[in-house]
Amino acid sequence: DDFAAIYNLVESEPDQWVEAFQESTYYDTYVKKRLDAATQTGSEGQTVDVKAGDSFLRKAATSARQMNILTQRYLRLLFRDRRNLLFLLLQSPIIAVLLFLVIDSGLFGKGVQTEAGDVASIQKILFVLACIGAWFGIINSVREIVKELPIYRRERLVNLSIPAYVASKLVVMLGLGVVQAFLLVFIVALRAGFPWGQAVLIPTPLELFVTVTLITFTSACFGLFLSAIVGREDRVMSIMPLFLIPQIVFAGIVFKLEGVAKIVSVFVFSRWGIEALGATVNLPALHKAASFSTPMQDLPFKFTYTAAYLLQTWGILLGFAVFSVVLTILALKRQDVI
Numbered sequence: 029d030d031f032a033a034i035y036n037l038v039e040s041e042p043d044q045w046v047e048a049f050q051e052s053t054y055y056d057t058y059v060k061k062r063l064d065a066a067t068q069t070g071s072e073g074q075t076v077d078v079k080a081g082d083s084f085l086r087k088a089a090t091s092a093r094q095m096n097i098l099t100q101r102y103l104r105l106l107f108r109d110r111r112n113l114l115f116l117l118l119q120s121p122i123i124a125v126l127l128f129l130v131i132d133s134g135l136f137g138k139g140v141q142t143e144a145g146d147v148a149s150i151q152k153i154l155f156v157l158a159c160i161g162a163w164f165g166i167i168n169s170v171r172e173i174v175k176e177l178p179i180y181r182r183e184r185l186v187n188l189s190i191p192a193y194v195a196s197k198l199v200v201m202l203g204l205g206v207v208q209a210f211l212l213v214f215i216v217a218l219r220a221g222f223p224w225g226q227a228v229l230i231p232t233p234l235e236l237f238v239t240v241t242l243i244t245f246t247s248a249c250f251g252l253f254l255s256a257i258v259g260r261e262d263r264v265m266s267i268m269p270l271f272l273i274p275q276i277v278f279a280g281i282v283f284k285l286e287g288v289a290k291i292v293s294v295f296v297f298s299r300w301g302i303e304a305l306g307a308t309v310n311l312p313a314l315h316k317a318a319s320f321s322t323p324m325q326d327l328p329f330k331f332t333y334t335a336a337y338l339l340q341t342w343g344i345l346l347g348f349a350v351f352s353v354v355l356t357i358l359a360l361k362r363q364d365v366i
Contacts, residue, residue, distance in 0.1 A: 035182050091189040098196035120208040123160055124215035134221035144318045155281040158301035161240040162275045164208050165247025166268060169201050173255035174264050190360045197252055205244035213237045227308045228338045235308045242345045243301040249352035256359035280328040304341035306331035
């Protein structure tokens with residue numbers, strides 16, 4: 029009467045249903061007769077030439093079809109859980125409004141009139157934007173696999189493609205991250221006064237938006253890995269702070285990075301996000317303008333105002349995202365053995 033009951037019956041009485049299937053007309057038609065026909069064809073010396081390229085194309089087409097179905101299903105589930113969806117969408121504008129209350133109006137538009145306090149405030153804002161992006165990503169994804177592991181294992185038994193499954197999650201996570209990053213940067217821009225002239229590559233607000241989106245997406249990829257490898261929802265929620273806290277400690281703004289701390293910071297997403305954001309707003313130029321009136325501490329990073337520097341930081345974030353996806357696929361593949 030209920031499709032889900034099929035899985036319960038197969039799990040609770042496997043031998044009985046194997047025997048029932050083998051005695052059915054379905055087994056005779058779709059298994060026995062096909063095997064007999066294949067055996068007869070083989071005995072007559074006939075062979076079927078299946079090219080490796082054709083096999084690869086068929087597998088790719090199957091994976092693409094599965095990804096499409098899984099993405100649609102994930103979106104339906106997401107929109108049905110309106111309370112959770114509302115929480116995910118509202119956290120960005122709420123945090124942005126809080127920042128709106130503490131940011132000085134037109135802070136980023138002062139140019140040569142920038143003072144020491146302004147540069148410090150700008151660094152703090154960039155720090156918060158990077159950390160919030162990392163937090164959004166991990167919160168969005170850290171439960172998405174572990175909460176449906178029983179379903180995943182059942183579907184994996186009927187040829188579910190792991191890359192298709194992971195890709196369906198990433199598509200939705202990317203879309204959600206784009207919305208969150210846009211709301212965050214747009215609302216902050218209304219107060220901070222990001223100049224609309226071209227930054228390193230594109231207008232400043234758009235460049236900041238791209239960076240925050242990359243941070244969110246990279247963090248979401250790592251969150252999927254945690255969700256796949258931990259195996260229990262309560263444990264993954266307990267582990268999540270171990271990812272969130274380093275985004276603050278090793279970002280290079282709150283604490284000075286030296287020795288081992290500087291090495292650890294290489295693996296912290298917020299650090300690369302801050303470098304990209306700082307390059308976009310040309311922090312060195314603002315620092316130099318403020319230094320004419322007040323001696324200032326050195327900037328924590330180079331923040332070079334060049335396309336090569338910005339693309340390098342974006343590339344590092346994307347590299348972490350790809351590495352996290354590979355780890356996620358390997359972690360899910362490990363479920364086949366369990």
